[in-house]
Amino acid sequence: MSEPATPVTGNLLVADDVRKEFGGLIAVNDLEFTIPERSLVSLIGPNGAGKTTFFNMLTGLYRATSGTITFDGQDVTDRPPHAITKLGVGRTFQNIRLFPQMTALENVLVGMHSRLKGGILGSILGLPRVRREEREATEKARELLQFAGLRRVDEELAESLAYGDQRRLEVARALATEPKLLLLDEPTAGMNPQETVTFMDFVDKLREQRQLAILLIEHDMKVVMGISERVTVLDYGEKIAEGTPKEIQTDERVIEAYLGKAATT
Amino acid sequence: MPRRRDRARTSARAYRSELVQRSGLRAAGTYWDRLPGPVRTFAPALALLALAATYPFYLANLPGNFPVINEFPSVRSAVTIIVFTTMAVGLNVVVGYCGLLDLGYVAFYAIGAYTAGWLASGQFQQVKLHFGSVGITHDARGIHISIWLVLMCAAALTAMGGILIGLPTLRLRGDYLAIVTLGFGEIIPQFVRNADSLHGFDLTHGTFGISPIDAPGFGETLHRRVGLPASYQQEFNADRLFFWTALALLLLTIFCCIRLRDSRLGRAWIAIREDETAAGAMGIPLMRTKTWAYAIGAFFGGAAGAYVASFNQGAFPSQFNFNISVFLLCMVILGGMGSIWGVVIAGVILSWLNVEGLANIGTWLNNNVFPSGHNIEVAKYQFGIYGVVIVLMMMFRPQGLIPERRRKRELEEGSHGPLDEPVYELRGGDEPGAGERGEPKGPVPRG
Amino acid sequence: MIGLTQGSVYALVALGYTLVYGILQLINFAHGDVFALTGLFSSTLIVSHFNLDESSGALVILGGLAATFLIAMAFGAVVNATIELVAYRRLRSAPRLAVLITAVGMSFIVQNISLAVFDVNFRSVPPLISDANVFAIGGVHYNWQAFFVILVTFPVLVLLTWLVKNTRQGKAMRATSQDPEASAMMGINVNRTISFTFLLAGGLAGIGAVLFLVEFNIRYDTGFELGLIAFTAAVLGGIGNLSGAVLGAIIIGMIQAFNEGPFLWAPGSDWTRSIVFGILIAILVFRPEGLLGERTPEGA
Secondary structure, three states: OOOOOOOOOOEEEEEEEEEEEEOOEEEEEEEEEEEEOOOEEEEEOOOOOOHHHHHHHHOOOOOOOEEEEEEOOEEOOOOOHHHHHHHOEEEOOOOOOOOOOOEHHHHHHHHOHHHOOOOHHHHHHOOHHHHHHHHHHHHHHHHHHHHOOOHHHOOOEHHHOOHHHHHHHHHHHHHHOOOOEEEEEOOOOOOOHHHHHHHHHHHHHHHHHHOOEEEEEOOOHHHHHHHOOEEEEEEOOEEEEEEOHHHHHOOHHHHHHHHOHHHHO | OHHHHHHHHHHHHHHHHHHHHHHOHHHHHHHHHHOOHHHHHHHHHHHHHHHHHOHHHHHHHOOOOEOOOEOOOOHHHHHHHHHHHHHHHHHHHHHHHOOOOOOOOHHHHHHHHHHHHHHEEOOOOOOEEEEEOOOOOOOOOEEEEOHHHHHHHHHHHHHHHHHHHHHHHOOOOHHHHHHHHHHHHHHHHHHHHHOOOEOOEOOOOHHHOEOOEOOOOOHHHHHHHHOOOOOHHHOOOHHHHHHHHHHHHHHHHHHHHHHHHOOHHHHHHHHHHHOHHHHHHOOOOHHHHHHHHHHHHHHHHHHHHHHHHHHHOOEOHHHOOHHHHHHHHHHHHHHOOOOHHHHHHHHHHHHHHHHHHHHHHHHHHHHHOOOOOOOOOHHHHHHHHHHHHHHHHHHHOOOOOOOOOOOOOOOOOOOOOOOOOOOEOOOOOOOOOOOOOOOEOOOOOOO | OHHHHHHHHHHHHHHHHHHHHHHHOOOOOOHHHHHHHHHHHHHHHHHHHOOOOOOOOHHHHHHHHHHHHHHHHHHHHHHHHHHHHHHHOOOOOOOHHHHHHHHHHHHHHHHHHHHHHHOOOOEOOOOOOOOOEEEEEOOEEEEHHHHHHHHHHHHHHHHHHHHHHHOHHHHHHHHHHHOHHHHHHOOOOHHHHHHHHHHHHHHHHHHHHHHHHHHOOEOOOHHHHHHHHHHHHHHHHOOOOHHHHHHHHHHHHHHHHHHHOOOOOOOOHHHHHHHHHHHHHHHHHHOOOOOOOOOOOOOO
16 A cells, blocks of 8 residues: 655654753754655765764654654654653664563564553463463564565574664664654664665555654665655754755755865856 | 684684583584473473472481582571572563663562561550451451461562662663662661661661561361361471462562563563663653563562561561672672573572572581691681672673573574674764764774 | 771772773772782782882882882872773773673783782781871771871872862763764764773772881782772772772771671671671662762663
8 A cells, every 4th residue: 555645644753843962062052943744855964964963863762952853743842762762752862772581583683562451460461361462462563574675684693693674673662662653773874885775665565554654863874765654854953955855856055064164156 | 913813712612612612512502402492491400490399308318428518408408598699580670671770679689578577566555457368366466467468568678679679760861870870779778677666666676676566377267168277387397388388479479570671571571681771762762661671570579578587487687688699799799690590509609608508518628628726717718709609700701600591502602692792883872973883992893 | 097097098999880880881800809909919019029018118108109109100190091992992882891800800800910920829918007096086096007098098188189170081081971973073082081081990909008017918819818808998988989989988988897896796797798688688778879879860
């Protein structure tokens, strides 16, 4: 079932005047940011522009110094990470943070934690309800792994997987949280061109089948321009441009930020 | 540096697999692999269980002059060994599964033991409450509740204590968590040592401790009808009864831990241990989950503490000190953090050393190895020995004797443990740069 | 006033904890036991080798004590640095938990070395410094023993401050504690700097041990409690902060003096440990950066 080409029914995420200061350093400077439902938005900018800091604020890892973040109509500015995940925000990390000593299957199962209900007593007693839930969860996890092309390595430890597999496992794990918004932090970093293309197809498939919004931090411009509906450019914690990929490619401020003033003169 | 170690490891692996092939272990291994799955899983455990349960029967037939260790532990000593092993399994939940360095587990032992003291002795002379007590005349003053109930109460109370301790403690970072748990491990024993006059009320009878504590039993009715022992202490072979009950307690603890480890909660614990920040980002409520680890660990520690108090017929403050916490930690590390069977085996070995093993070995050493007249009391230095064990294990085999995961091809590949070098340098959650790429620590695995 | 004396010894040990924590983010559990071992060693020096006792001449005593200070400093420094070399260095890249556990193990090893060499008995030195009063104002009196402690501690602290602020090694220490990688890139030999830190910490503990002996006796396990009290002092003042360690130590010394003192409502020495730990827990929960520390965000 493919999505109609006209998304944007409402804004899934609204960041209003969000600011993050570390001591004297302003990492994110009164940023306004929206993510429409089921859209694919890219966030780009030079290193240190504040992209991952912003991600961390969206997911509750950092507390915003000021401003508000609203997700799906709820104020999540001060919520802890697990609460935000439960509301429907899933993420991957810039430097892969899988659980190294757990298998691929277990990693995905952990992602399902907030969607399962099995408790202590039920687990110890082996109640049928809990057993059934575990069986179904394992099934679902296997499906996710299949979707991510990892079915054959589901019993391998995460730390022993190939790099590309690890990246996709992180996505599979994030998908297990049943997100409405998926945050991908430089998912193609370290990938060769072939792996990147595979990954882009994967993201396409994701959007078609899963009806979620995706916020992407990327440095690889082919990826950004190839799949984004909208691109936002950050520099020094501020938004310097926002628009379609075509618009961004020709925006002077963007070129200046990346290549320096000399490039535009 | 890492490359040298890797090269050494690869050649060690190759050497080991050579040995394995030559020794015919491979042939044995294939035969083993052909047995049905459930048999392979349960057979070793059942065999061990049978060996353990029948111990009192064949103990007399074991050689009394075994080299080095001299004699095997009596049934009575075995009870203490099993109880400490149970505590180690409980500690394993906190340290091994969840990765929380608890240096104050002795506090749970103390709470459990003193709960038994409160609920099954003549401590509170002000009241007279009997409920299922055995072996006590009915006009004895004090609270005398059936030990089976007391065990449950002690476990529950200790679990609550664990939750209370956890509230301020569990939000702290690893090293501070360790020190604070150590603190509680000191405060509670010091409290029971001094709480004999709280505004005049004698809560713990100070340095004398609470004794005697009632024994477990099944009461006169069951004794007459089914033949179950009325009160353990009155039985001829009381030690055996205590032994089997302790074994049952250990098995129950192991069972619960296995079930938990393979459950949603167990996965959450291990995820927290592996990477707390990522675990939170995947929807695991950190404080709540850690508190559960603490509570479960406390639960079993308290039950074991109460049981051994009943066995020792008393709870004495001298039994509780920091050394015990480290002693239990040593068992978990030696056995393998997160590995139940490893911890059980290490627990049995270390507890045995503590109860009589070191003394026996010491005697043997003094008689046979050290020059005459040069008597070294080995048992005196036991905590130094445990310290050495801890340091050596951390330096050379942090995954323990029996690592947590049994991987396929384990004989060929080196095993890894939760304390191995992380693939990437991971930064903490709320530092500037969290989630930013650090430098890869070793060769980045490529497809 | 007694609090100040106690506090001085705590300060010297607390500085050791804070120096090591600052540079390695490691709580060197064995530090207190190094203190005890050095103290036991020093007592043997004073009693058996220098043969000092209350009948020795004043100059002989001062000379002997001075020599003891120097030797104790060296001894403590070497023991502490050896521990780092043998145990912690290998685990430099291991997860923090591993090193912490190792530190606990080392603590027991050092304690048992003390036990093996010096056995279970308390060791002390004869009263070499008179306990006559330096001054007595009203009910408050202050004797020479206590004054001696301050007399020694103060210049040591001054020297330490100078060392950390002005010497190359001191700057290397500070740089490494802030960013080991950058320091290495700036040409600082990180390994040597860390060893130097441990030497320094051990040396301070050595001085503290001799001072401690002036008034108290030492046993193989004295280091455990004293180490924890000193560590609490370091945390109270702000772990990683040198002046904080001293400040925290003085405060804890005062609290302990009050607790064990003559006041009617003082709970008594039975409760000292609990009170100190209570303070530690309270600080870590409510103000983990301590009195003088900087607010750094703690991981969840």
